[in-house]
Amino acid sequence: MPDILYANARITTLWPALPAADALLVRGERVVAVGSAATCRAAARRGYREVDLGGGYVVPGLTDSHIHLAGYAFAEHQLDLRGVCDLAEAQRRLQAFAQRLPAGAWVFGGRFDANRWQLDRPLHRRDLDPFSAGHPVALESHDSHSAWVNTQGLAALGIDEHTAQQSDGRLERDADGPTGLLRESAAEPVRALVTEHQAAGIEPMLADALRELLAHGVTGVHDIDGRETAAAYRALRERGELPARVHQLIYAGDLDAAIEAGEATGDGDRWESTGPVKLFADGALGSHTAALSAPYEDAPEDTGVVMLDRVELAERVLTAAGAGIAVAVHAIGDAANTAVLDALAEVRRRGVGASLRHRIEHAQHVAWHDVPRFAELGVVASMQPVHHSSDVALAAALLGDRPLASYAWSDLAAAGAHVAFGSDAPVETLDPIAGIKAATARAGTGEQGRNAIAPLQALHGYTTQPAYASYEEHTKGRLAVGYLADFVVLDADLTDPDVATSGAAQPQVTVVGGRVRWQR
Numbered sequence: 001m002p003d004i005l006y007a008n009a010r011i012t013t014l015w016p017a018l019p020a021a022d023a024l025l026v027r028g029e030r031v032v033a034v035g036s037a038a039t040c041r042a043a044a045r046r047g048y049r050e051v052d053l054g055g056g057y058v059v060p061g062l063t064d065s066h067i068h069l070a071g072y073a074f075a076e077h078q079l080d081l082r083g084v085c086d087l088a089e090a091q092r093r094l095q096a097f098a099q100r101l102p103a104g105a106w107v108f109g110g111r112f113d114a115n116r117w118q119l120d121r122p123l124h125r126r127d128l129d130p131f132s133a134g135h136p137v138a139l140e141s142h143d144s145h146s147a148w149v150n151t152q153g154l155a156a157l158g159i160d161e162h163t164a165q166q167s168d169g170r171l172e173r174d175a176d177g178p179t180g181l182l183r184e185s186a187a188e189p190v191r192a193l194v195t196e197h198q199a200a201g202i203e204p205m206l207a208d209a210l211r212e213l214l215a216h217g218v219t220g221v222h223d224i225d226g227r228e229t230a231a232a233y234r235a236l237r238e239r240g241e242l243p244a245r246v247h248q249l250i251y252a253g254d255l256d257a258a259i260e261a262g263e264a265t266g267d268g269d270r271w272e273s274t275g276p277v278k279l280f281a282d283g284a285l286g287s288h289t290a291a292l293s294a295p296y297e298d299a300p301e302d303t304g305v306v307m308l309d310r311v312e313l314a315e316r317v318l319t320a321a322g323a324g325i326a327v328a329v330h331a332i333g334d335a336a337n338t339a340v341l342d343a344l345a346e347v348r349r350r351g352v353g354a355s356l357r358h359r360i361e362h363a364q365h366v367a368w369h370d371v372p373r374f375a376e377l378g379v380v381a382s383m384q385p386v387h388h389s390s391d392v393a394l395a396a397a398l399l400g401d402r403p404l405a406s407y408a409w410s411d412l413a414a415a416g417a418h419v420a421f422g423s424d425a426p427v428e429t430l431d432p433i434a435g436i437k438a439a440t441a442r443a444g445t446g447e448q449g450r451n452a453i454a455p456l457q458a459l460h461g462y463t464t465q466p467a468y469a470s471y472e473e474h475t476k477g478r479l480a481v482g483y484l485a486d487f488v489v490l491d492a493d494l495t496d497p498d499v500a501t502s503g504a505a506q507p508q509v510t511v512v513g514g515r516v517r518w519q520r
């Protein structure tokens with residue numbers, strides 16, 4: 001393969017030795033020269049090819065440090081009824097969705113909340129039938145406790161007037177037989193069918209999601225989803241169809257199996273590597289399950305839910321770290337963050353797995369005295385800027401103005417912590433430029449409005465910092481000699497505050513491993 005010289009570009013390298021350049025030379029998967037076009041031409045082998053980037057703005061490929069890619073892929077292929085306020089709107093959405101499916105395909109999805117629809121009767125299969133465009137339909141409620149199936153779907157599932165009633169579920173019936181509303185264990189056949197379809201369809205769905213990531217300038221992910229996803233990535237790679245790089249986290253429930261199999265964090269290569277094990281210290285703010293040191297503003301008795309306390313956390317970390325596996329612990333509330341840091345301090349004191357780079361996922365509301373401990377303990381803060389934009393009003397209502405470092409990426413970074421950014425898609429958009437906008441523009445007032453970060457630092461959050469978190473800072477995250485040739489060409493300068501804070505930059509070309517993988 002000939003060398004490729006990418007010229008006529010405005011390159012932000014994030015390489016301290018040469019921060020700005022206008023050309024780079026790629027040989028195979030790697031950058032072999034950076035600088036002026038003349039320098040790169042002089043270094044090129046005979047027969048090199050030159051690509052004119054038309055004055056475009058180039059940054060290192062972006063990495064999403066926290067994404068549920070299979071969850072995202074499935075959500076894209078399912079009917080989404082979240083936020084729907086009445087039955088008519090649900091029916092309109094069903095019809096629009098069903099009409100574009102291939103013949104015979106199931107309509108799955110839902111996540112509807114019929115409590116908000118103010119119906120004076122239960123949902124019925126006949127509410128779905130006229131809008132199903134000839135497809136079997138099986139939708140699940142937002143809390144997954146019930147399913148709503150059309151007449152064709154019931155027939156396909158083999159559910160009819162002879163189907164037995166179970167003690168821990170309820171198959172709703174009327175004079176015409178099952179109504180299509182399946183509660184609790186009666187909905188089990190729907191769940192099983194959805195799982196089966198997802199397992200069978202995961203590879204093409206992941207491939208679609210990866211293409212979408214490339215179109216947003218994302219060249220690598222730290223994927224939070226579990227083993228079946230890892231198998232699908234491997235299958236794509238074996239067929240030469242894996243276009244972006246994957247650092248795959250381990251489900252807590254798979255930890256023993258991973259240890260048994262001898263897997264350790266950082267194993268693998270530049271395309272697929274083993275990540276840390278994901279643990280949960282608490283829940284989420286909106287459901288009052290984030291663990292706080294003082295009660296919620298609107299619930300004077302309630303300090304949230306501790307999923308693993310500091311002793312249990314320390315035990316898990318010792319088990320994992322003893323086998324060379326780092327942890328990535330979900331912690332939202334200040335009490336949860338304190339517990340994780342305490343546990344990691346204890347493990348460090350014992351000297352177990354000293355070279356591991358443990359992470360706290362979200363690190364949303366941190367006690368001020370804990371801010372410097374991230375750097376002291378070498379803990380990566382894995383944060384999702386768009387959560388701040390989405391939750392700022394909620395956080396203000398539930399936390400009031402108590403003194404916490406909330407979404408404090410700037411304070412954490414200033415205290416020396418590694419701050420890696422991600423999306424948490426499908427909970428939020430997977431667009432990293434929306435993340436850079438959220439991190440730099442920083443909505444909200446008072447305590448919640450502090451902590452905007454400089455554009456260049458936000459860019460580090462999607463490049464050098466994820467590379468550090470995955471032990472790859474010597475090959476990824478910069479455009480330097482010897483690094484992987486992963487980069488994005490944009491139509492505007494993301495290091496310009498006006499561009500960053502408005503999110504007004506669009507990817508034009510995405511290159512991974514020296515090859516153009518996506519082009520506008």
Ligand SMILES: [Zn+2]
Binds near residue numbers: 066068224424
């Ligand atoms: Zn997540």
